[in-house]
Amino acid sequence: MADIRCTDCPLRKCDLFVPFSDTEIIAQQRFKSGELTADRGTVLLMEGSSSPQLFTVLEGMGLRYKTLEDGSRQVLNFVFPGDFIGLQAGVMGEMRHSVEAVTRMRLCVFRRQDIWQLFRETPERAYDLTWVAAVEEHFLGEAVATLGQRSAMERIAWAFLRIFRRLEALGLSTGTSVPLPFRQQDLADALGLSVVHANKTLKRLEERQLASWRGGRLSIGDFKELARIGLTDDEPPAKRPLM
Amino acid sequence: MADIRCTDCPLRKCDLFVPFSDTEIIAQQRFKSGELTADRGTVLLMEGSSSPQLFTVLEGMGLRYKTLEDGSRQVLNFVFPGDFIGLQAGVMGEMRHSVEAVTRMRLCVFRRQDIWQLFRETPERAYDLTWVAAVEEHFLGEAVATLGQRSAMERIAWAFLRIFRRLEALGLSTGTSVPLPFRQQDLADALGLSVVHANKTLKRLEERQLASWRGGRLSIGDFKELARIGLTDDEPPAKRPLM
DNA sequence: CGGAAGATTGACGAATTTCAAGCAAAGTGG
DNA sequence: CCACTTTGCTTGAAATTCGTCAATCTTCCG
Structure with a gap:
């Protein structure tokens, strides 16, 4: 189902760019003419x-995260197919967060x-890039609001809905569930919760038949109630509305 | 000191754009050939x-904020001279947060x-715009990390240092203090704290002679200790490193 | 002087973290 | 195929941070 092709990149002519040249950062890899496979x-x-x-x-899927000076980790984002990564380094010269593969990933590569x-x-591609950045900003704004104002239950409800909708839109839903191959620790780090508390909240969500996340798959029991709890302003950002 | 001119906009040729045409959103205003003055x-x-x-x-200064469905408010950002606002509406077609003037502001206006x-x-200006978006993203990433991982004391220390450095860089520092014309409620809403708790934490910071925020001005007593508490990765993002 | 907005304070309780332990599943080397 | 190890999940209890409530105080301004 997930049929993301190179031509779907914000930079659609990525096949024009030279394939790839090693760095010390990327460890295990395999090439395929402009593409890269990265292991978990x-x-x-x-x-x-x-x-x-x-x-x-x-x-494949991954994690965007920052490591704080005291060793704790903040997950900024889950990375899904179709996402564009590295723009920050691209324009700012330096990444201010890390990105790690959580499953094996296939990537379209191009040069900074x-x-x-x-x-x-x-200019159309440049505009797309800016659009990508603006959407990212929008998402982070929501994340800030969630971390700043909501309780554990609300945060998880919000995250589950967002994630489910996103993966559904990517065609990864079987109708009842979507793949979500992360650890509870990852979700906790994303939502600013301790694993313990996240775990207990997940359990309550399951008892209430609202959502279940087991065996790397997420299924939602009651969208309506979950949306009520998660207080999410639904409508996803439109695709390139201006041009 | 704060000598921000129209030519400092990311879109430096803003004088080319037509001045201004009313909207129902902006209430009190005065023109001055492409500029706009907005009251508190x-x-x-x-x-x-x-x-x-x-x-x-x-x-002048302002606030970027989101209002949540339950009525609570999350301040995303303090807005200072030199900031660019409205990019989100510019490329995404719709603002996902509001911006309000906290003091009288003078703005450079141009059309979407x-x-x-x-x-x-x-393309240079377009690149600048993308750079602005990337910096914004970087900042929000830090905010997420702060809200997710740090205690009240750490959050305020982090915010104070950031703010001080920023205003200092703008030339608004008298050497010992910078103007910070917000309410405790604004800071609390920015950091995801209750006013009460913010207030008590501010008091402790003052008792410890680390920082004082009174009469709309912020002064830092002990940068080193404050940085230790706030755990801030200092170096500000470089100016347009690639091009 | 009176009022309004914002700052301050104390008491109390709820939400969340930390600590500590046990359990389950999956991988690893013999 | 079986110990053995590692990783991640689960649970309970104690400690702490933080939010809510409610009252008071201060400053500013007409």
Whole structure:
């Protein structure tokens, strides 16, 4: 179902860019003409690095996260197929968070230095890039609001709905459930909760038949009630409304 | 000191754009050839609106915030001179947060529909815009990490340092203090704390001679200790490193 | 002077973290 | 195929942070 192709990248002409050249950051890898396969656990982009590559996710899932000075970790985002990663390094020169593969991932690769050329030659693609950044900003704004104002139950309800909708839109839903191959620790780190508390809240959600997350799959029992709890302003951002 | 001029906008040719045309959103206003003055309390951009204007702040301060369905408010950001507001509406078609003036503000105005033209004709400016979006994303990422992982004391220490550094860089520091004309409620809403708890934490910071915020001015007593508490990865994002 | 907005304080309780332990599943090497 | 280890999940109890409520105080302003 998940038929994300290279031509779906925000930079649709990515096949024009040269395939790939190793870095010390990316460990295990296999090539396929402009594509890259990364195994579970691979750190695709490292905080503080200025990686020469940017990626579009074709397949698999990952995590965007920051490591704090005291060792704790904040997950900023779950990375799904279709996501674009590395824009920050692309324009700011340095990543301010890391990205790691949680399952095996297939990625579309292109070079950072081509960005400038892209701005000059294909304004539509440049516009797409800015659009990507704005959507990212919108999402993070919601995340800030969630972390700042909501209880554990509300946070999880919000996250589950967002995730379910997103994966459904990607065609990854079997109708009753979507794949969600993360650990409870990952969700806890994303929502600013302790694993213990996250675990207990998940249990309550399950008892109430609202949502169940087992064996790496998430299924929602009662969308309506979950939305009520999660207080989510639903409508997803429209696709490139202006141009 | 704060000598932000129209030519400092990310869109430096803003004087090319037509001055201004009313909307129902902006209440009290005065013109000055492409500039706009907004009084304290004016809502510059409203969540859900697709305002036809974007702004660069020349003078004054404001707040970016989201109002949640349950009525609570999350402040996303303090808005300072030099900030660019409205990009989200510009590329996504709709604001997902509001922006309000907290002091009288002077703004540089231009029209949303000129964005596309800008992408086509001046790739440097388009690149700047994307850079602005990436910086915004970086900041929100830090905010998420702070709200998710840190205690009240740590959050305030982090915020105070960021704010001080920023205003200092803008030349607004007298050497010992910077202007910070917000309410405790605003800071609390930004950091996801109750006013009461914020207030008590501020008091402790003052007792410990770490920082004092009185009469609309913030002064830092002990940068080193504050940085230790706030765990802030200091170095500000470089200015347009790639191009 | 009176009123309004914002700051401050104490008491109390709820939400959440931390600590500590036990359990289950999956992988690993012999 | 079986210990053995590792990783992740689950649970209870104690400690702490933080929010809510309610009252008071201060400052500013007409």
